[in-house]
Amino acid sequence: MDSGRRGRDLRIGDPERERAMRLLGEHFSAGRLELAEYDERCRQAAGARFGSELDELFDDLPGPRPVELAPATTRPTPSAGAIALTVGAIAAGIALVVVARQIGVLLLIPMLAIIWFTWRRR
Template sequence: MTGADSGAMRASDADREAVAQRLRAALDEGRLTLAEYDERLQQAFAATTYGELAPLTSDLPELAPPKPSKQVAKREKRKRKQIKEWRDWGGTAVILVGIWLVTSIASGGATFFWPMIPLGIWAAVILSDLVFGSGGKSERSED
């Protein structure tokens, strides 16, 4: 379907409501006067096609996405930190197991699997942070 055809397509109640919500937001932002808002709102609910709805909001900028709350941002930051920690752990595990494998092959037989010690301690620290939180001063001061 081309852009020219979409203007003739019939609009649904949801489409009209979406335009009405955008007009309400423009009124709240001070972009429309009450008279302009009322006129455009009447036109929006009387519109039958997309072509009639489009000009009602064409001179209005797109709404900025809502900024996430502090708690959501904090949770996302912690999640990214945990993912990075596990990625670092995995990379180090590959290197340490590779070193163990090379030394085992060079010695002619399997040697003690020493990578389990540093990797186990590191995994325990990451898991404790996951379960109990870091409790760091920087996290507490943001609350």
């Protein structure tokens, strides 16, 4: 193990390596890297184990940089209001089906679509 590493230097995974190589490709496309440099840096990025190893590849390049190496994106937790609205809409949909039968089913479909698109947008 490398004892000279900073204590907070975290290991990286394939998504971080791929992002670094994609950013190197942008620098190559902009003419900041020659083909040999690009190839060598991509090899180093593919073999990197720690975030600091990726940062070193971008020391002499302007942004974009893989500074914000973060774990895979996660969805934000829904607010209490969104949960209450969804539960209320589901209860109203069930009431429509029970009370209005056939028309309730027809009205339920657009209601479910609205709920679906509201949750997907978040």
